[in-house]
Amino acid sequence: MIRVGIVGGTGYTGMELLRLLTAHPEVEPALITSRAEAGTRVDSLFPNLRGHCDLTFSGPDEGALAAMDLVFFATPHGVAMDMVPQLLAQGVRVIDLGADFRLRDSAAFAQWYGMAHRASDALGDAVYGLPETTRAHIPGARLVANPGCYPTAVILGYAPLLAAGMLDPETLIADCKSGVSGAGRAAKVNLILPEAADSLHAYGVSGHRHRPEIEQELSLLAGAPLTLQFTPHLMPMIRGIHATLYGRLRSALSDADLQAIFAEHYGREPFVDILPFASHPATRSVRGANTCRIAVHQPRPGQVVVLSVIDNLVKGAAGQAVQNMNLLFGFPETLGLEQIALMP
Numbered sequence: 495m496i497r498v499g500i501v502g503g504t505g506y507t508g509m510e511l512l513r514l515l516t517a518h519p520e521v522e523p524a525l526i527t528s529r530a531e532a533g534t535r536v537d538s539l540f541p542n543l544r545g546h547c548d549l550t551f552s553g554p555d556e557g558a559l560a561a562m563d564l565v566f567f568a569t570p571h572g573v574a575m576d577m578v579p580q581l582l583a584q585g586v587r588v589i590d591l592g593a594d595f596r597l598r599d600s601a602a603f604a605q606w607y608g609m610a611h612r613a614s615d616a617l618g619d620a621v622y623g624l625p626e627t628t629r630a631h632i633p634g635a636r637l638v639a640n641p642g643c644y645p646t647a648v649i650l651g652y653a654p655l656l657a658a659g660m661l662d663p664e665t666l667i668a669d670c671k672s673g674v675s676g677a678g679r680a681a682k683v684n685l686i687l688p689e690a691a692d693s694l695h696a697y698g699v700s701g702h703r704h705r706p707e708i709e710q711e712l713s714l715l716a717g718a719p720l721t722l723q724f725t726p727h728l729m730p731m732i733r734g735i736h737a738t739l740y741g742r743l744r745s746a747l748s749d750a751d752l753q754a755i756f757a758e759h760y761g762r763e764p765f766v767d768i769l770p771f772a773s774h775p776a777t778r779s780v781r782g783a784n785t786c787r788i789a790v791h792q793p794r795p796g797q798v799v800v801l802s803v804i805d806n807l808v809k810g811a812a813g814q815a816v817q818n819m820n821l822l823f824g825f826p827e828t829l830g831l832e833q834i835a836l837m838p
């Protein structure tokens with residue numbers, strides 16, 4: 495049994511993490527923080543946890559966090575970097591669901607996040623925690639950078655063809671849609687019901703902070719630097735990411751061979767489901783599950799379209815963090831993550 499703490503327990507990813515950890519047989523959620531709700535019982539804010547969780551929110555006290563085996567940060571970027579070096583020095587392992595340790599280059603972090611990196615020495619300790627691409631490095635890590643939600647859907651969709659050297663790296667376009675929970679629980683005018691419920695818009699077309707993260711990881715897979723166009727959209731739904739990924743093949747492949755590349759690449763992966771060729775996965779088929787469902791299309795010879803769907807709060811955040819925790823502590827990778835998606 496390990497004792498874990500969550501910093502940022504009132505946000506959407508923090509509460510999803512607590513829901514998953516409460517049911518995990520090897521974990522005791524021992525500490526959950528909120529500055530605004532310190533002193534409030536967790537189950538009075540989240541009644542779904544009544545009867546399952548006796549915790550009360552407390553302030554993010556570093557001494558109390560240092561007594562944990564593992565601390566998750568489910569906080570906005572810029573928070574974890576001020577506490578992580580101290581925790582690591584005291585032997586606590588850390589999984590950051592935010593973006594502080596995802597970009598390996600502190601100058602790139604400063605450029606995309608608009609703040610200097612205040613713990614750049616710890617960047618060398620960080621392992622990018624997308625198990626399907628970086629699994630070998632995770633068990634020995636002290637600090638795991640949990641990927642962003644869009645990067646999870648995009649990288650998993652492109653990985654098989656890039657790793658096989660089959661895609662022209664200059665032809666990649668990721669057209670993505672996210673539910674509004676992707677923007678967090680804090681009140682924002684553009685997320686209230688009348689603004690978000692009956693509308694659809696793109697954002698960040700000229701540059702979104704997930705683009706350098708995606709490019710960093712895809713370049714590693716391809717073995718050479720690459721760039722892509724990344725266009726996110728806000729969808730009038732609560733959970734889910736749908737990524738439509740375009741690219742051109744370097745050389746001809748039959749539909750069957752294309753499908754076989756995906757099926758073989760992910761054949762043993764418990765959380766990636768390759769659908770029959772030319773399927774159309776829906777976000778609701780993964781809602782509440784730590785699953786990425788992928789379908790491949792070839793509308794014209796050489797033109798590939800990959801469809802990749804995840805739940806942004808599960809495989810895109812909290813579920814992936816539990817998967818990383820399982821790898822860090824030597825638990826079976828699927829432990830506590832057996833949930834089947836909720837439909838409708």
Ligand SMILES: NC(=O)C1=CN([C@@H]2O[C@H](COP(=O)(O)OP(=O)(O)OC[C@H]3O[C@@H](n4cnc5c(N)ncnc54)[C@H](OP(=O)(O)O)[C@@H]3O)[C@@H](O)[C@H]2O)C=CC1
Nearest residue numbers: 502503504505506507528529530568569592676678679811
């Ligand atoms: N929503 C999503 O789909 C995804 C989010 N992420 C990332 O995960 C992180 C959390 O996201 P999300 O749950 O949506 O965010 P929310 O805005 O919903 O929640 C943020 C949480 O952090 C706490 N917090 C804020 N500032 C501080 C601070 N300075 N010190 C300590 N705690 C603080 C808040 O509580 P309080 O202010 O009371 O302390 C709150 O509990 C972000 O970095 C986000 O980008 C990653 C993947 C997907």
Ligand SMILES: CC(=O)N[C@@H](CCC(=O)OP(=O)(O)O)C(=O)O
Nearest residue numbers: 592593642643644672673676677
């Ligand atoms: C719908 C929406 O607003 N989504 C967020 C991404 C959420 C996320 O994963 O952001 P982090 O990189 O900070 O973890 C956005 O586009 O900024």
